[in-house]
Amino acid sequence: MADIQTQDPVYKTDALIAEDIDAYLDIHQNKGLLRFITCGSVDDGKSTLIGRLLYDSKMIFEDQLAALEADSKRVGTQGQDIDFALLVDGLAAEREQGITIDVAYRFFATEKRKFIVADTPGHEQYTRNMVTGASTADLAVILIDARKGVLSQTRRHSFLAHLIGIRHIVLAVNKMDLVGYDQATFDEIVSDYSNFAESIGIKDFTAIPISGFKGDNIAIAPSPETPWYSGPSLIEHLETVDLGADEEQARPFRMPVQWVNRPNLDFRGFSGLISDGEIAPGDTVRIVPSGKTSTVKSIVTMDGDKDEAVAGQSVTLTLADEVDCSRGDVIAAADAPPQAADQFETTIVWMSDENLIPGRGYWLKLATQTISATVAEPKYEIDVNSLEHLAAKSLSLNSIGVAEVTTDKPIVFECYKDSKQLGGFILVDKITNATVAAGMIHFSLRRAQNVHWQPTTITRDDHSAMKNQKPALLWFTGLSGSGKSTIANVVEKKLARMNRHTFLLDGDNVRHGLNKDLGFTEADRIENIRRVGEVAKLMTDAGLIVITAFISPFRAEREMVRNMLPENEFIEVHIDTPLELAEARDVKGLYKKARSGELKNFTGIDSPYEEPEKPEIRIDTTAMTPEEAADLIIARIIP
Template sequence: MTTYQPDALIREDIAAYLAQHEAKSLLRFITCGSVDDGKSTLIGRLLYDSKQVFEDQLSALESDSRRVGTQGQNIDFALLVDGLAAEREQGITIDVAYRFFATERRKFIVADTPGHEQYTRNMVTGASTADLAVILVDARKGVLTQTRRHSYLAQLIGIRNIVLAVNKMDLVGYDAQTFERIRLAYRAFATEIGITDFTAIPVSGLAGDNIANIRSAAMPWYTGPTLIEHLEQVPVDADREARGPFRLPVQWVNRPDLDFRGFAGTIASGQVKPGVAVRIVPSGRTTSVARIVAMGGDLDQAKAGQSVTLTLADEVDCSRGDMIAAADDPPEVADQFEATIVWMADEAMLPGRSYAFQLGTQAASATLRTPKYQVNVNTLEETAARTLELNAIGVVTLALDRPIVFAPYEQSRELGGFILIDKATNATVAAGMIRFALRRASNVHRQPTDVTRERRARLKNQRPAVLWFTGLSGAGKSTIANLVETKLARMNRHTFLLDGDNVRHGLNSDLGFTDADRVENVRRIGEVARLMTDAGLIVLTAFISPFRAERDMVRQMLPGGEFVEVHVDTTLAAAEARDVKGLYAKARSGALANFTGIDSPYEAPEAPELHVDTATESANAAAERIVAWLIAREEEG
């Protein structure tokens, strides 16, 4: 039986006690499962029974239990971890709560994750660093949808140690058959998703049965370990990463003075010693390690998990985002991947949109393609999907704007796990796991040509540009763009007008008007416009292009100064009044869905190069002004 008496060393030799405590292994675990399965109560009981609650905390807990608890005059152990006011008011877990505790055998960091489906993203956050998952099941309800979802996510994220805690056994009379029925049902599902082994423990978080040092007298039929006994004994391969090839993602360049230049970061895998040959990736430059500098002084060796600063024998170009790796076993580098992602944003994924990509210290711009499939966590079926909604799990293809260093997630969490960030809001929208690189990325190369884009522009005696006309339907984009092209043609300028309606008859005839299709529509037009500027042309595009993110994406495709955003501005009422096609009337009646300005948003440019207010300026006057601006730009050169 586990005991929690204060160690005599605390009184005799505090330094020795701290050294002994430091030497204990660390287990990170999460509790997860469906809502109201008792996750927070179980952790609170675990902390209480393991003597981790101080007297002042206990006094506050007793007071809070009487005021906002759900157990009458008894202690509500869930309040130990449910600290948010909203959590206490609703009796649910919303955010991830982390708690540290220790026994005489091991140290623990536990993450209490929410059970509601809408907070699945919080569960993914808690699971990303866990070694073990305690999946709770209410003995009265059995295996539910969230039980399956969290089990699938735990397996997907790479958690190999699973505990099935069948909770609230006191509410089913501590019935052995109920426990066995749930265990068998879970085993059938676990086998399907690749969980080869798990430990099932019948518990009561409220009564304390089989949690810590209280072995349940009401369940003599169970002869296995209590929860804490299992947590103390479960093997954790802490050195798994240390056995891999050496990898150090550079977090920052440490330059405290002119005589010292080191490269700081946390070792992701492997070991390193002074004198070992290393390679800087992606540059490929080789050198050797001169020193390993840590807080307490130089080290003779460092391994995965340690934060160190390396100095190198040679002056090499190395900065944040690069990787220092074993010279004889360098990591893979690629810019296209197949990955599994968990979508964490309220707004659905938009294929073709550009998102910020972050893998450790490496940053890039990522474009997502249409999902290959979405996983139904209830049936495990792989279903077709054009997008991914909140909490959906799917497999997608990512294309980055630059190569990054990686390893498949199943080999390394640190080098295979990434997040996607919305560039407009800086919100994290997805967590992903790289499955493998797409080899076509390294097999497709740009073919050099003798005639450059600069030479083509000189032959035409003009400066290439993309005039991107954006605005509501009926604002006058096509009218003004057509007038601008006519005036430029009279000046012997070489132009081409890409009109939204015309393009949808051919190149984009397969696209509709959903947000995802609009994103892809703009992406294709941007690529065509870029190729035309390579030919030396002045390209005019007349598209609603409602989203800033996609207009910014096209801007980034082109050399600086070649993208000219022209906002053709008008009020919705004015655009509707001049609607010769009758589109607004159809949208108002419900006959035309996803119409910009009615039931689909338009994000106006924040700082366009040119702004046209059609309420105060005629189409011809606007065209004259745009042409004059363009000629002045050419003369400035």
Template sequence: MAHQSDLIAQDIDAYLKAHEVKSLLRFLTCGSVDDGKSTLIGRLLYDSKMIFEDQLAALEADSKRVGTQGGEIDFALLVDGLAAEREQGITIDVAYRFFSTDKRKFIVADTPGHEQYTRNMVTGASTADAAVILIDARRGVLTQTRRHSYLVSLLGIRHVVLAINKMDLVDWSKERFDEILAEYRGFAEQIGIKDFTAIPMSALRGDNITEPSANSPWHQGPTLMSHLETIEVDDYLRADPFRMPVQWVNRPNLDFRGFSGFVASGSVAPGDRLKVLPSGRESTVARIVTQDGDLPRAVAGQSITITLADEIDVSRGDVLAHAEAAPAVADQFEATLVWMDDDAMLPGRPYLMKLGARAVGASVSEPKWKVNVNTMEHLAAKRLELNEIGVCNLSLDAPIAFDPYSENHDLGGFILVDRISNRTVGAGMLHFALRRSQNIHWQALSVDKAARASQKSQQARVVWFTGLSGAGKSTIADLVEKRLHANGRHTYLLDGDNVRHGLNKDLGFTDADRVENIRRVAEIARLMVDAGLIVLVSFISPFRAERRMARELVGESEFMEVFVDTPLAVAEERDVKGLYKKARAGELKNFTGIDSPYEPPENAEIRIDTTTMTPEEAAEFIAFRLDGGFDPGI
């Protein structure tokens, strides 16, 4: 049910047409716990007549049963839809609601106030044009007020409303309002919020929500609704350079080839010279096609299909931009990262980075610092935990077109995805390309990997042995190398213990150090394969993500994973080095299988069951496979 309008009864077609062309404002409510965010949205829905009669009846019943207003209507229940939210009286997940007035349509995100749900708040803020930051007039500026305000500033939300709520509980004291306003203004300047609109209100009673309140004659500013109706959106984007990430190559028949996407900024017209990034190829716009016909010009906020005058290679994830004002291209960046996963961010671990329609492999460096959002102090950090915010360097598998997030959210904002579970683990904002990414280029070499391997009459590859400590990896790998060497093969064995005496002697056994240990070894193995060698790598390598990274670094056709499968009880019974005994006694921390996890391979090329096969038999089998043989009897 929409807001009331005389046109509904008089001319429904005119009403629908007027509703169709209204502008849309996306905003979020945020702040600390119990500041009244859900109540405010419930009041906006109620005052804009967005509640059906049966919903109102259900709301009245729920208010008596689980409400917090002594039997009166609890507007928060319109938004807190999860059972756990109603039971606890808090917001857990992001709730999106639509409503409209005569002047504008709105989508509002109600975000959680608890610190543990900060990642949910980031999700709600990522698409918002404006933020309404609520403060309980009794409690003033709290830790979560600062945290959410910092995130609002970090995410580049340009329009901020400071809603000082529950003024009825402080007798509409102007002195209290001014006190909170002064404290918040000082903090806002510190974090870069240069301008905001402060409104005293009572969301529960409806004061200064849609109509000016007689309780605050000293407030000469707008009501919340009137302010939200007049916020300008998208206009600044149209003045920026043209950017359109390609979402789809549109090829309905042999005579048409267009590139579809959403215009992120600027404008474009037939005849404009465009550059395709990251390739750098150029062409001219032939047509701008939409479902309703061709356009003489397209602007930010429109979904269009562009056809080009030349047949050049354009793929999903590429960016179309004006040739004279194109974005930069790089593969290494400094970025601010908000960590959103229960598992900590581990430097060097491979993730998938998604920016617009493009997805590339990415790894994150050890944080330069993390931010204490209470003091804005920069703190030293080895990794980022859930809800922490830090500044890191990113390295990508391939170059991408980008703008700094401060200039263009679409080409500067990204998410990180876990490559094994497909969970979104982080969200970030690009600052700038690292200078080394612009100064370092691949040098063409005359002698390549194929030539080096051919000289040795062998196929270069990595044989990666993984398994628990004591499984027999090193013993089997050593026997395999002896057999290959006897057959005239050129090999090298990288053993976990041996490498830690030199290259990796600075690393411990934390999860982060284990990730870096494997990253370095994988890079060395790749170089040795490039030299034409058969490289045997014997490392526990407990995590699937790093083994997958090594496989992708070397290449699927040149990587063979050997799972030396030995049950923990058997490996512990062997305990040749006495390590399990020390781990059980608490003398050896982060020991795989005891207090640090081991993730067994899911699709190893070779599985060796050491309870049924001797090391010599295992080595013979592996060497036979490496030399191209296959024995179906084994």
């Protein structure tokens, strides 16, 4: 192992045989770990700084150094023997453009601490990648080019780092060699940044003058070039910064349940990562959201049972009682449990090229919980440069806004400032499974805690029995002019002759009253369907067979209504009519107006129609009459 820790900044590949690797791991396994990010504007020297850190901490193998030297000669380094940025900029596109696009993670270690550093991109268009890198970081190194001072992206990344909950900030004023190591320049930058930091709530930061190119104040401080600076070097600060790990252990116990461990009939445990607090056998715990209580029987790990466990450890807990507990629940301290609610005020960082659609259903993932959620129209968008609150009806790529989020059922949470694990969430598109946003919960809305289901004596089963029928929702969807309303009307007429209790909700009719305040934008169409779905659900609760005739062009909203009802009660009926045939039937003249540009957002022309992928019933209107279609539908739903 002595060969590894030499003055030579390069590890010798031949020395890294099995016994030396084991010795190296023994040295480092008990060291604390610091996760940090480097961020700032384009070409501030983030990748070069990380490369320098890896080099100075002796984390470059001999073969890596040889390849680095060859690459440096190939791309040209303006007289520098080694281009340290190439250690991190791994993508071909990054090397060609000289910029960072993706988040690059690197590991290195010193005698005092282990580190995982994320090099995040500086371009505004890759702000979402910066958020990804910052989400697990304990500290942020904000780089500033000494020649340029505090820039827009400096403010943006500082705001995001603070928003995401990073409380340790290092202001690294880089490229001091290019300004002659001038103290006045450094002091002016620190003063400008201090004014901005105070305005966004950053109470404290550490400013260090550095040169990633020359290595000044990175591994050793003070540099002879900055005799006026008496603070620590960057590595010294990273080694000694207090992360406040004890704070997590001091908080009440929390463990989101990842899975129920049931290898056999004699063992039932609940596995997960302890996010806060500590636990020991005999402690009383509460299952949230159910509220059931029990005591911890044992703490099981791969290394045997433990007498205690603390935040940051993954364990399996067995309980003294047979309580209902599953993935997504949180096992918590019985006397200080987290809250559960279904409506929140949040800050959302939008990360998708497709804009936020208020009212559309997204998957919300928080800790081990996954649930359907909708986002309301934003209260405002935040200008990260001026911190001004701007009016907004949606959020676009890299936008940051405050909006209310509603979930389908209560979720267990805590405010983000108190717990990243139970206060931070992501939103996932239900169709593409792409992550579209990251969010932070501020608080639950008061109405979420004050509104409860009122139990009633007569149930939906009673209503169904009184009408002697099984309730159902026949959801007719198709293009304008496809024949939805015509066929739906015939279906209702035939069901009435069979003494069935029905109600027909037609798309045009509801816009005269219930939805007269809505237009035909994508967001308004979603809200139109949501309202109709809620009304239809109430009607099926009354035991009715509900028939609807709506274009309902988006699969996500049809699926949203399906999820409102019990299984098998939502019956999707696709009235499948070719666009040219629907346009030929244009008795209202709508297609003509849409073609001429008089009518905007018209489905099939300038707004998409997403056909059902697996409808319960498909009606080909080119092959059957409305009467035949109605008979087919009724035969499917009435035994």
